Amino acid sequence: MGLRGFLAAALLICLWSLIQADPKDASTILVSDVAISIWDTDTGSPDYKTELKFEEKKSVGMSANHLQKLKISFKLTTPEGALFSAHQVFFRLRYGKSERLFLFKSSKKGYALQLDFLGLVEELHYLSGQYDMDLIVGDAKMANSFLWNLGSLELDLPEPPEGASKKTPALETDPMAVFKPKAEVAHIFRTPEKRPPTALSYTFLAFTILPFLAFLVGMKLLNINFGNAPTSGLPALSALAFHGGLASILGLYLLFWLKLNLFTTLQILGFLGLLTTVAGYGILSHLADVSYKVKVA
Structure with a gap:
């Protein structure tokens, strides 16, 4: 003591x-x-x-x-x-x-x-x-x-x-x-790690966007036909849910990079993955039926 x-x-x-x-x-x-x-x-x-x-x-x-x-x-x-x-x-x-x-x-x-x-x-x-x-x-x-x-x-x-x-x-x-009052304790936090220059970060972002732009240009060059896309009923809803699910998964990846942790991301990804799979199965089944009818006719 x-x-x-x-x-x-x-x-x-x-x-x-x-x-x-x-x-x-x-x-x-x-x-x-x-x-x-x-x-x-x-x-x-x-x-x-x-x-x-x-x-x-x-x-x-x-x-x-x-x-x-x-x-x-x-x-x-x-x-x-x-x-x-x-x-x-x-x-x-x-x-x-x-x-x-x-x-x-x-x-x-x-x-x-x-x-x-x-x-x-x-x-x-x-x-x-x-x-x-x-x-x-x-x-x-x-x-x-x-x-x-x-x-x-x-x-x-x-x-x-x-x-x-x-x-x-x-x-x-x-x-x-x-x-008597004790002296104030000043906490010293760890020095932040050194980050790359801002210009280098924006350059990397531009390179990550280039594949998406190349995808859009490729679709245009290949004359992709969107005329067979369903416009009504359950097939249209399945198509909308499928593409919306893909967009949501890409957005989830962005949120994971910005603020979400791994456990929260996996929970949301499981729900979005199931929804996209069911919707994709529905729209692919519809397109297969349409193709079969065209061949029979």
Whole structure:
């Protein structure tokens, strides 16, 4: 979970607690046994250890490298001496405007946190320098919820491997930043494919029309006789439907090229093909009957 997720969850828990809790039940919680230490990973012994008193709110200055660990522990107790479990208990490392939040683990002995810097070098973006340490404790039943600056930590981290960057974006430290308007997302569409010049397209269109013109000229040269075309009754209707079906199929091809998809075109073509076939069978049967009668006569 990222920083914004932590802040959003913490805010929701706090709001829920405020709704459920009665302000009269809030009491002053005692903070004790605050201990901070730097441990050597190889030897397993503390190189630096100090204890702090919550009432004094003093801060400390420490230094560590990536081969060491940071341990923090403390207790929360009620005025009656019983252990108190708070809703929000975080440890925060701040480097400039960037920060990382770590969640404490609770037990019967209190709260404890251990940070192994060797496993955090990537999360900290290999940034060496001075980090500010904050202890954040909050609960609706606490009359003294607090943010305590524990001091500074001079952290020496190794250089990043080749190709990795030490640069990290600045993070929002405002808890309400998660509810601010987000930046508008601009969609980038695929660049249109390059099309041929307009003159070439019109030239191709002219060449596609030439066969039809050649067909008309051929009919004229061959002296095609349209006198046998039926002019009345069912044969005339069949002839009209047949030629109309052929014209409709050609028009359908044009619409398919301009706007229709393949599935719609096939559905319409099936209907037009059936109509043209039936009409063509009717007109061809009529012409065959006429030719037979002429031969018999």
